[in-house]
Amino acid sequence: MDFSYTILIPLIPLALFVILGIFSKKIPPSISGWIGSLGLGTSFVLSWYTAYSYFLGGKLNGVYQTFIYKTTWLNFTDKLHIDMGVLIDPISVMMLVVVSTISFMVHLYSRGYMKGDDGYTRFFSYLALFSFSMFGLVLATNLFQMYIFWELVGASSYLLIGYYYTKPSAVAAGKKAFIVTRFADLGFLIGILLISYYSGTFDFQEINSLHGSIITNWAATSFMGLSVITWGLILIYLGAAGKSAMMPFHIWLPDAMEGPTPVSALIHAATMVVAGVYLVARLFPVYYFVENGFALQIVAYVGAISSLVAAIIAITQTDIKRVLAFSTMSQIGYMMLALGVSKYDGHEGLGYMASMFHLFTHAMFKALLFLGAGSVIHIVHSNYLKDMGNLRKHMPITHITFLIASLSIAGFPGFAGFFSKDEILAAAYENNMLIYVSSVLVAGLTAFYIFRLYFGIFWGKDNTYEHTPHESPWSMTIPMLFLAFMSIAGGYIPFSDYISADSIPFKSHLNLPLAAIATSIGFIGIILAYVFYKKENNLPERFANSFGVFYKWTYHKFYFDEIYLFVTKKILFGIVGFSAAWFDKHIVDGTMVGIGNTTVAISEKIKGWQSGKFQDYAMSFVGGGVVIAMVVFYIWIN
Amino acid sequence: MIAGINIYEILTLTSILFFIGLYGFFTRENLITVLLSIELILNASALNFVLINTYLYPDLLQGAIFTIFIIALAAAETALAIAIIINLYKLIYSVEVKDTETMKY
Amino acid sequence: MEAILFYILAALIIIFAVASVTSRKILRAVIYLLFVLISIAGLYFLINYNLLAAIQLTVYAGGVIVLFIFSVLLVHHVELELEKTPLKRKIIAGILSLLGLGITLWSIFTYTFKTATTTYSSIEVRDIGLKLLSYGDGGYILPFEVISVLLVAVMIGAIIVAKGEKLKEN
């Protein structure tokens, strides 16, 4: 089978970006929106066609084949060369579908959402750039290509977060996202260098196929009790954690909500933030086999903690986009922990499949949640829960789709989230009880906060609005309806037939007892939310007060930002920076100033020699010549 | 080749001429007279070319040709220098060296 | 006879050169220079470089000196005397020149020149002309052309520089 045409999938958005970017002042908004949507529509169709043909015909002897089309891009030496190309295997095809679907939907949605905005065409060119970068990342054949697109994704994310560049908070958020992810990417880069140095290749396939024999050799070189390769994997995971907003690096994600809501849906919910998950999945064999999966355990625990913490924080936030952002973080934590608890062969690799499955369904319902939130914000002109309420009658479609998405994320039976979450919980249960418990807890919390949101927006108190709320235009609701459909139907896709850690399909089945536990926990959450937020009452406050300090901590997101500020401002800038500045000022500058002062002092003494008379200069010249001649002759004689 | 005169005497003459020109270049206070000194220097070197050619390589013409070039260059240099001096005189009504010291520290 | 002529010419050259660099009347300095130049032309005649002598007379006596005299006529009055050079300056310049002269003469006299034995009677204009225009080995067509271009450039430059102010007015 030939999949070389998939190169078109990233190239179409690139062309769009170039065209829209160069002619952003010339192309009228009405046309640029259509151009963007049309281009992404093409990518969308191509991606689905690729998925269709690959998953139906890509098997050979029951194993999904990997198709690679690449060319040498930079050829330094025979061994050191950087390739560019496309890699087609189950997860990349799955990601293609996710990215193109969400991107296409967001394009359609943006045509309505961004209407009348000044930088309409610019917005679409940025979106195109992001799509290009994301496709490139997904299709990357080697670590370096992935790194390039990884950074491109970061750059376009920066551009889109800071899209409203006249707003100081947006600019700050853009910078924050960029700096934090950049910092994490440093780890990624060092990890790449370590891995590539020891394996001698950038290529994913080669790295993954080395796992049997060479890994033991790698393990020989150790540092602080861990082999170098484990360090490399941990460092790579650092990058993944940065992009995917895992625990220490998650602080940028809530702030990134300053960007336009479609952007949040596309980048900060469905695609870019799962790049970390995708990266770990891409290197899964290495993670799994090196030192009995030590790095993978770190992935699991970090994922579990992140998911729990994020879920707790999400309960107390009042900005609906921030709630969704923490929810995203929590769900990505889910995927991470699923990867972390996964094993490799056959049914043992359930976690891997579950992670990918959840990635897929989460992309659909989380994008839908964001689009719904966007739709609401579009009408209400506010991000805050207190400004909303009782909107279900005014916006029936938004209401219904939001409800579907909420049910899906809460794991209500029959919806997509139910199936994928069940697989994760099953995987966790089979491998790590601690993580399993935490995951179940998160499932309940998820149901609670998402329905808090749902009831807060569509039920609750009857707010007065500036103008009567109305349903969003069709350009916005159609993508939402499509995603609502996917949020239900996505769960019925037999994922284990398509994706597994070792590319060999296996049969998975619903684990009923576990599903029952999770579902009942979810129900509890929903009911609690119903009690608290269905009607306006003082229950939440009393409840909050009873938690006291804990509530306050949660409300302030466990003071993560403040800790960061303390570390950077007080320790880095205050102590390290101060002494460095002192050194710079007194030693380095002092030397330079001293040289300068000496020069000035000397020149004050000798400036009279520059009399402005050319004859004086000529005299000095001849005098010098005479002296040199004398010296030369003296040496010559002796 | 001059009968009875060896090359050392001639080179002595040209050296003296050269350094007289140099002395004038150092000490004259007027731009025109400075130029005169430069002419002396140039002539000393031109004479050197010719005389060395005559004494050492009488069958060659290089010295004569280079002297022609030197004379042409001297003429060009003088023409330009005098144009500048006259323009300077138009501007500041002086051709003294001390009045041209504006580039002093 | 020729030696006597040479000594006479050498004496003239040195005397008038000294006079030229020390005279405090500007036009006298120019005329002394003219005498130096004519004496040098005499030296050229003495060694049978007639063409060079004529060039020396034409270009220097007829061109350069006339230019000098012109500039003197334009910028200087007959009654003015040149400013005196400070004695300190004279002494320093004198010492420098004498030192330089000493070193030059010392290096000349310590070197043994291989004086040619054959003599070349007289250079012909034709030879020099052919040499200047030949582009083969030992030809000087390129420097000749370069000098021509230089002279044209200087001519234009001198006109522009000397005209300066007037051009701006127009």
Added chain:
Amino acid sequence: MNFLIMNIPLNITSTIHDWIYSIMPETAASITIMVLIAVIYLALFAIIGLYLVLLERKVAAWFQLRLGPNRVGPWGIFQTIADALKLVSKELTSNDRIDKFLYNLAPYFVIVSTLIGISVFPFSKQFQAFDINIGLFFLFAVSSIGVIGILVGGWASNNKFALIGAMRSGLQTISYELSVGLSLLTMVLLTGTLQLSEIIEVQRTGGWLILQGHIPAIIAFMIFMIAGTAETNRAPFDLVEAESELGAGFHTEYSGMKFAYFFLAEFINMFIIASIAVVVFFGGWLSPFGITDGITWFPEVLWFLIKVVMIIILMMWFRWTFPRLRVDQLLTLEWKYLLPINLANLMFMAVIIWMNWTI
């Protein structure tokens, strides 16, 4: 002693030459001969100068339909000698606050340059003091020194008219020297030599150069005459003196013999220009169509003088015919007309010689 024998061949009469060498040692003999030649040329210089003045006055009178000097001697032939005696006996006055040295030096520049000038002409085959191999160029070089005398004299006089006259003279001489040089160069293309005697030899076989070179030679001759007239500061180019404007120009402040030097030098210059014209264009001492070639006793110098006088009369004719030019007209004529024409003519001549179109 090669130097003297080679470069100053004593061709006046070989007998005198041999006789002097026979009675004296070599060095003394050559010095004696040099002095002798100098004396002869000085005498020649005086006679030519004086009689050209007379000729001028006669021609002027003739042009103006009057008699001219006719009292001293028959037809007034001793008039100028009397004038010279008067000038010699006159007091030499000068201004206050002048540069004495330069003031006194100036006339000698003019005199010496003209004197050197006439020394290179071959008046006849035998009668030539200094047959230098770069004859024409040498003449050109020497004649350019004369202007220095005029400039220096004008400046040293401490007189504004003299200064202006001197400046004008400088302008004029430098400018027209170009045309003189270029027109002669045009002819040198034809002769292939600069030596005056050889130039005449060339004409012996091929006819006078003005005929050999036909059109360009005629153009060159015309330019040469115009420029030559200007070189000698004669009317219509006598801006240097311009009596009606500047008194007497650069020699306003000169009196007595010094004035006479300038005055004589002007006429000798005219003679030199005429002589150059004769040598370069009209075959020097060669007889027209070789009519006296067979006659051995015929003094060829006569032909030379006849031709020179003809040309001098032509120049005098100019003087009494054309009005004086303004100084800008003078420069325009030179730089905008004569010089380009001259350059084109030089090219033309080169083409003619290249294509071998000469007669």
